Amino acid sequence: MQKILSVIKREYIQIIRTKGFIIGTILGPVLMAAFIVVPVVVQFISVDQQEKIGIIDETGEIFMDLEQKLDQKLKEGSRRYLLISYQLKDDVEALREDLNQKVLRKELSAYIYIPADISGGGEAEFVSEHVSDFDKRGNFNRALSSIVIEKRLRGEGLDPLKISEYTRPVVLVTKKVTKRGVERDTGGTFIISYFLVLVLYMTLLFYGQIILRGVIEEKSSRVVEVVLSSLTPFQLMAGKIVGIAAVGFTQYAIWALFGIVASQYSKKLITGFFPAAASFTMPSIPAYILVYFVLFFILGYFLYATMYAAIGSMVNSEKEAQQLIMPVVMFLVVPILLMMFVIKSPDSTFSVVLSMIPFFAPILMLLRICVLLPPFSQIAGSIILLVLSIVLMIWLVAKIYRVGILMYGKRPSFGEILKWIRYS
Amino acid sequence: MNALEIEDITKKFGDFYAVKDLSLKIPQQTIFGLLGPNGAGKTTTIRMVMNIIIPDKGSIRVLDKKMDEAMKERIGYLPEDRGLYPKMKVGEHLYFLSELKGLKGQEARKRIDLWLERFDLTDWKLKKVEELSRGMQQKIQFIATVIHDPELIILDEPFSGLDPVNTKLFKDIMLEMKKNGRTIIFSTHRMEQVEMICDNICLINKAKMVLEGNLSHIKKQYGKNSVVLDYDGDASFIQSLPEIEKIDDYGKFMEIKLKEQTDPQELLNTLVGKIRITKFEVMEPTLNAIFIEKVGEKDAKDTLSH
Numbered sequence: 194m195q196k197i198l199s200v201i202k203r204e205y206i207q208i209i210r211t212k213g214f215i216i217g218t219i220l221g222p223v224l225m226a227a228f229i230v231v232p233v234v235v236q237f238i239s240v241d242q243q244e245k246i247g248i249i250d251e252t253g254e255i256f257m258d259l260e261q262k263l264d265q266k267l268k269e270g271s272r273r274y275l276l277i278s279y280q281l282k283d284d285v286e287a288l289r290e291d292l293n294q295k296v297l298r299k300e301l302s303a304y305i306y307i308p309a310d311i312s313g314g315g316e317a318e319f320v321s322e323h324v325s326d327f328d329k330r331g332n333f334n335r336a337l338s339s340i341v342i343e344k345r346l347r348g349e350g351l352d353p354l355k356i357s358e359y360t361r362p363v364v365l366v367t368k369k370v371t372k373r374g375v376e377r378d379t380g381g382t383f384i385i386s387y388f389l390v391l392v393l394y395m396t397l398l399f400y401g402q403i404i405l406r407g408v409i410e411e412k413s414s415r416v417v418e419v420v421l422s423s424l425t426p427f428q429l430m431a432g433k434i435v436g437i438a439a440v441g442f443t444q445y446a447i448w449a450l451f452g453i454v455a456s457q458y459s460k461k462l463i464t465g466f467f468p469a470a471a472s473f474t475m476p477s478i479p480a481y482i483l484v485y486f487v488l489f490f491i492l493g494y495f496l497y498a499t500m501y502a503a504i505g506s507m508v509n510s511e512k513e514a515q516q517l518i519m520p521v522v523m524f525l526v527v528p529i530l531l532m533m534f535v536i537k538s539p540d541s542t543f544s545v546v547l548s549m550i551p552f553f554a555p556i557l558m559l560l561r562i563c564v565l566l567p568p569f570s571q572i573a574g575s576i577i578l579l580v581l582s583i584v585l586m587i588w589l590v591a592k593i594y595r596v597g598i599l600m601y602g603k604r605p606s607f608g609e610i611l612k613w614i615r616y617s
Numbered sequence: 618m619n620a621l622e623i624e625d626i627t628k629k630f631g632d633f634y635a636v637k638d639l640s641l642k643i644p645q646q647t648i649f650g651l652l653g654p655n656g657a658g659k660t661t662t663i664r665m666v667m668n669i670i671i672p673d674k675g676s677i678r679v680l681d682k683k684m685d686e687a688m689k690e691r692i693g694y695l696p697e698d699r700g701l702y703p704k705m706k707v708g709e710h711l712y713f714l715s716e717l718k719g720l721k722g723q724e725a726r727k728r729i730d731l732w733l734e735r736f737d738l739t740d741w742k743l744k745k746v747e748e749l750s751r752g753m754q755q756k757i758q759f760i761a762t763v764i765h766d767p768e769l770i771i772l773d774e775p776f777s778g779l780d781p782v783n784t785k786l787f788k789d790i791m792l793e794m795k796k797n798g799r800t801i802i803f804s805t806h807r808m809e810q811v812e813m814i815c816d817n818i819c820l821i822n823k824a825k826m827v828l829e830g831n832l833s834h835i836k837k838q839y840g841k842n843s844v845v846l847d848y849d850g851d852a853s854f855i856q857s858l859p860e861i862e863k864i865d866d867y868g869k870f871m872e873i874k875l876k877e878q879t880d881p882q883e884l885l886n887t888l889v890g891k892i893r894i895t896k897f898e899v900m901e902p903t904l905n906a907i908f909i910e911k912v913g914e915k916d917a918k919d920t921l922s923h
Contacts, residue, residue: 199716415700421669422694423717
C-alpha cells in the first residue's frame with residue numbers, strides 16, 4: 194500500500210507540473226469567462242457617443258412622434274440620437290443628394306426618408322455609411338413601425354392600447370414533475386444534462402489518453418522493469434490509475450471553484466448593465482445530480498482507464514495505439530450520438546437497455562438521471578453491472594498488463610493476447 | 618546460508634522452453650557469474666527470481682525465505698532493459714525509487730547525496746533525466762539499485778555500454794560490497810570480466826544449465842593442456858598438426874587446446890623457425906575457451922562477438 198502511495202504521488206506531481214495541465218486547467222475557464230464577459234464589456238464601451246440623424250418626413254406628422262420614441266439617453270444624460278428635421282423643398286431628389294453628401298462628410302451619421310404614403314405601404318429608407326449596425330437599425334424600425342401602426346389604427350377608429358392588450362401572446366410555462374414535487378423549468382434541465390454529459394465524455398477521453406501515454410512512456414523509456422524490481426505490475430497500474438484520477442479531481446475542483454466565483458461575479462456584472470436580468474436565475478444543479486455525476490465519473494473512469502492501460506501495455510508507440518484505441522473511443526462516442534434520442538424519450542425500452550450496458554452506462558444513465566430521475570432499481574442495476582464489469586476488467590487487464598509491459602517489438606495479435614491471459 | 622536457492626524451475630512461453638529444470642545454489646558473500654549466449658534464459662531466470670515472471674514449476678528461496686513481494690526490499694536489481702522517467706529530476710527520481718524500496722526521509726536524501734558525489738554527478742541532481750548522457754543514466758540506475766544497501770544484488774549485463782573508467786568503478790563497488798557481506802549475481806557474456814571478479818559461475822545454454830561451480834575448480838578440471846601463443850607470420854599449418862585438438866585463432870594470438878598426454882614442449886619445437894613467437898604460455902584454459910567448448914562454436918561466436 195505504501196508503494197502504491199508512492200506511485201500515486203509521483204504520477205500526481207509529475208502531471209500537475211506539466212504545461213498541458215496548467216494551461217488546460219487555468220486557461221480553459223479563463224477562455225470561457227472571456228466569452229461571457231468580453232461581449233458585455235465591448236457593448237459597454239462602443240456606444241457612448243451622440244449621433245446626428247437627419248429625417249425627411251414627407252408626411253409632416255411623424256417627426257414629433259419619432260423624437261419622442263427614440264429617447265435613449267447616453268450615460269451623461271444627453272440624448273443618444275439627435276434628430277434633425279429637414280424641411281421638404283420642391284425637389285426631393287436634390288435634398289436627398291444633399292443629405293447623402295452630409296453623411297459622407299460625417300455631418301450626419303445617417304438619415305431616414307419617410308415617404309408620404311407610408312401608412313399605405315410605402316417604404317421608408319435608412320441611409321448610412323454603416324448599415325451593419327443591426328441594433329441601431331432595429332431601434333429605428335421598431336419606433337417607426339409602432340408610430341405608423343398606431344396611426345393606421347386611429348385612422349380606423351380603433352384604440353391602439355386595447356388592440357395591443359387583445360393581441361398579447363399566451364405564456365406557456367414548462368414544469369417538471371418529480372417525486373419531490375413540481376418545479377418550474379426554464380430549460381435548465383436540458384442545458385445541465387448537456388453540459389454534465391459533455392464534461393464527463395471529454396474528461397473520460399482526456400484522462401484515458403493521459404494513462405495511455407503514461408504507460409507507453411514507461412515502456413519506451415524502459416523504466417518499467419526498474420520499477421517492477423520494487424513492486425508488482427498490479428501495484429504500478431493501480432497507482433497510475435488512482436494518481437491520474439486524483440489529477441482529474443484536482444482539475445474538477447479548480448473548475449468548480451472558478452465556476453462558483455465566476456457565476457457570482459458574472460451575475461453582478463450582467464445585472465449591472467441589464468437590470469431586467471435580475472429576475473433571471475442561473476440554472477442550478479440539484480445536489481443529487483452532482484452526487485451521481487461524481488459516482489459515474491469514478492465508475493466510468495475506472496472502466497475506461499483500465500482499458501487504456503491495457504492498450505498502452507500492448508503497444509510500443511502512440512501511433513501504434515491509435516488503431517487499438519478506436520473501439521474504446523467508439524464506446525464513448527456511441528452514447529453521445531444517442532444523446533438526443535435519450536433526452537427525448539428517456540424512459541423508452543431502448544433508452545433503458547442502453548443505459549444498463551456498462552460501457553454506455555456512465556454517460557447514458559447520468560443523462561437519464563438528469564432528464565427524468567429513473568426508478569432507483571434501474572440506477573442501482575446499472576451501478577452493480579458497472580462495478581462487476583470493472584472488477585472483471587481489472588482482473589483481465591492486470592494479466593494483459595503484466596505480460597505486455599515487458600514485451601517489446603511486434604504488436605501482439607489477438608490470439609497472443611488470449612494466450613497471455615491464459616498463461617499468466 | 619545460501620543467498621539464493623533455485624530448485625528445478627521451468628518456464629515455458631507457448632511451446633518454447635525459456636528455462637528448463639534449472640537448479641542453482643549461490644552462497645552468501647560471493648560474486649556469482651550467470652553466463653550464457655543470447656536467448657539462453659538468463660534474463661528469464663533473473664525475472665523469475667525477482668517475482669516478475671512466475672515459474673511454471675519449481676521453487677525459489679531468497680535469503681533463506683520463500684521469494685515474495687516483501688523480499689524485494691532486500692534485493693537490488695538492475696534489469697537488462699533499464700531506463701528512467703525522462704521528465705523527472707535526477708534527485709527526485711532517486712528518491713522515488715528508494716521510497717519504493719522502503720527507504721525515505723532524511724536517510725534517503727543523505728545516501729542519494731553521498732552516491733551522487735561518489736559518481737561525480739552532484740551537479741546533475743536538479744537536472745532532468747533526459748538531459749543526461751546514457752552513461753550517466755546508467756550510473757543513476759546503478760545508484761538506484763544499491764541505494765537501500767540490499768543484501769542480494771542482481772545485475773543483468775551491468776557493464777554494457779560503459780567506458781573502461783566506469784566499468785572499473787562499478788567493479789570496485791561490487792568487490793567492496795562483497796567485502797561487506799553482500800552477495801552479487803551478475804549476468805554477462807564478457808568472459809574477461811567474469812574471470813576477474815567471480816567466485817562461482819553457472820553457464821546456461823538453450824534453457825538448460827551446462828556448467829556450474831567454483832571458477833578455479835572448473836578451470837583445474839579442464840587441466841593444464843592449453844597454450845596461448847602470440848605470433849607473427851603464417852600459422853595456418855598448425856591446424857593440421859597431429860597433437861592439436863582445437864584452435865581458436867584470433868590473428869595475432871591463438872588459444873590452442875592440445876590432445877591429452879601431449880607435451881607442450883613438442884609443439885614449441887615444431888613451431889620454432891616457422892613463425893615468429895613473441896609469447897608461448899602453458900596455462901589453464903580461459904573461460905572463453907570453456908564457454909566455446911560448452912556452448913558450441915556457432916552459438917558462442919554469435920554471443921561473444923556481440
